[in-house]
Amino acid sequence: MSDKDDTVTTPSRRAFLQGSAAAGGALMAAGAARAQGQGPDPLITEVQDWASGLGDGVDATPYGLPIEYEDDVVRRNVEWLTADTISSINFTPIHALDGTITPQGCAFERHHSGAINMRKEDFRLMINGLVDRPLVFSYADLERFPRENHTYFLECAANTGMEWAGAQLNGAQFTHGMIHNMEYTGVSLRVLLEEAGLSAAGDLADKWVYVEGADASSNGRSIPMEKALDDVIVAFKANGEALRMEHGYPVRLVVPGWEGNMWVKWLRRIEVTDQAIESREETSKYTDTLADGTSRKWTWVMDAKSVVTSPSPQSPITHGPGPMVITGLAWSGRGAITGVDVTLDGGVTWQKARLAKPGEKMALSRFYLDIDWDGSEMLVQSRAHDETGYVQPTKAQLREVRGLNSIYHNNCIQTWHVKESGEAENVEIS
Ligand SMILES: Nc1nc2c(c(=O)[nH]1)N[C@H]1C(S)=C(S)[C@@H](COP(=O)(O)O)O[C@H]1N2
Numbered sequence: 001m002s003d004k005d006d007t008v009t010t011p012s013r014r015a016f017l018q019g020s021a022a023a024g025g026a027l028m029a030a031g032a033a034r035a036q037g038q039g040p041d042p043l044i045t046e047v048q049d050w051a052s053g054l055g056d057g058v059d060a061t062p063y064g065l066p067i068e069y070e071d072d073v074v075r076r077n078v079e080w081l082t083a084d085t086i087s088s089i090n091f092t093p094i095h096a097l098d099g100t101i102t103p104q105g106c107a108f109e110r111h112h113s114g115a116i117n118m119r120k121e122d123f124r125l126m127i128n129g130l131v132d133r134p135l136v137f138s139y140a141d142l143e144r145f146p147r148e149n150h151t152y153f154l155e156c157a158a159n160t161g162m163e164w165a166g167a168q169l170n171g172a173q174f175t176h177g178m179i180h181n182m183e184y185t186g187v188s189l190r191v192l193l194e195e196a197g198l199s200a201a202g203d204l205a206d207k208w209v210y211v212e213g214a215d216a217s218s219n220g221r222s223i224p225m226e227k228a229l230d231d232v233i234v235a236f237k238a239n240g241e242a243l244r245m246e247h248g249y250p251v252r253l254v255v256p257g258w259e260g261n262m263w264v265k266w267l268r269r270i271e272v273t274d275q276a277i278e279s280r281e282e283t284s285k286y287t288d289t290l291a292d293g294t295s296r297k298w299t300w301v302m303d304a305k306s307v308v309t310s311p312s313p314q315s316p317i318t319h320g321p322g323p324m325v326i327t328g329l330a331w332s333g334r335g336a337i338t339g340v341d342v343t344l345d346g347g348v349t350w351q352k353a354r355l356a357k358p359g360e361k362m363a364l365s366r367f368y369l370d371i372d373w374d375g376s377e378m379l380v381q382s383r384a385h386d387e388t389g390y391v392q393p394t395k396a397q398l399r400e401v402r403g404l405n406s407i408y409h410n411n412c413i414q415t416w417h418v419k420e421s422g423e424a425e426n427v428e429i430s
């Protein structure tokens with residue numbers, strides 16, 4: 001480092017050191033008190049096993065798994081929700097993760113007829129219907145089209161659905177864990193549709209694609225052509241590696257910002273049609289009955305939502321009063337998150353949380369609020385704002401519009417009651 005550099009950095013470095021010493025003071029005081037009471041800490045004063053021998057060589061684990069001490073960071077099922085695990089759902093352990101990328105190995109799964117096991121070589125994707133040339137692509141064919149990389153969240157429309165009638169499931173994993181966020185690599189659906197040719201479809205304004213998976217359920221969904229030609233991806237990699245079987249290996253559809261049900265896994269067929277198919281998954285399911293008995297349908301977009309992941313029922317405060325980090329996730333199917341407010345008193349006063357980085361369109365945002373906890377009970381909530389100006393509603397506001405019969409699209413503000421003991425509980429206050 002040159003003298004000049006040193007001169008430039010010294011003032012800010014000094015400021016940082018002063019600042020961190022002040023902030024660390026309270027934390028260290030608590031730790032020092034403990035150490036004094038208990039005498040020398042053998043973890044510091046004695047040579048440990050791991051320093052007296054050798055560790056594992058390379059190749060001990062050709063494909064690494066999390067260390068055994070993290071074995072509670074796993075997907076979890078709520079057994080009474082569904083009759084069996086074949087047509088069921090489990091939940092991402094969002095209370096135990098940080099950052100925004102969800103590792104595939106603990107990203108929630110939702111299957112209608114089980115996760116199927118298909119070799120890449122056996123993959124075929126047909127594009128037919130109102131196209132100039134019906135085509136069938138193999139996996140190797142897909143790899144030859146120009147590729148894109150994008151990070152998007154997938155939220156099941158049923159996420160938080162069990163909370164409509166009142167606070168029910170005790171944990172962020174269970175109330176909000178039907179979500180994951182991955183970096184996808186694939187080919188734009190537009191490119192494949194143009195390869196098949198869309199002149200046969202005529203005016204595209206009122207056309208649709210009907211998308212099916214290769215599993216027994218097929219999970220068929222109709223998608224308006226406008227969205228199909230906009231940002232939909234035919235994806236074959238997630239977080240840099242092949243899709244896991246449970247997430248649709250070898251190829252799934254990525255439908256940014258729209259309900260998870262439309263992200264067809266084990267992709268098999270895309271038909272260009274002049275009307276929506278009105279399949280099971282878009283009539284009897286994934287519609288919401290309103291108070292007057294009519295049903296909302298085509299509720300594709302996931303509205304802005306957020307949740308505090310820690311502290312939360314599965315992630316209590318264990319260190320007593322003093323400096324602590326409140327953190328959570330926010331997302332919007334309509335674009336980027338622009339801000340998150342956090343309240344500690346059930347919505348009487350709100351503070352602006354810090355976004356870990358500027359919001360990205362249709363991807364999870366991580367927020368933090370660094371507080372000095374006085375040890376008294378809190379009613380912790382978070383409230384997301386997105387780039388359209390939309391503000392996440394309270395449960396009462398949502399019920400006013402939607403009534404009590406809904407399951408899907410519950411994006412209301414969540415409340416955790418944090419007690420003096422540091423334990424947290426799912427409660428409903430507004
Ligand atoms: N072929 C197929 N695609 C599917 C499903 C399915 O059962 N079969 N489930 C859908 C639902 S309801 C959701 S929420 C997402 C879940 O994706 P994941 O299992 O990767 O989390 O996949 C969707 N795509």
Ligand SMILES: [Mo]
Binds near residue numbers: 155156157158261
């Ligand atoms: Mo879903």
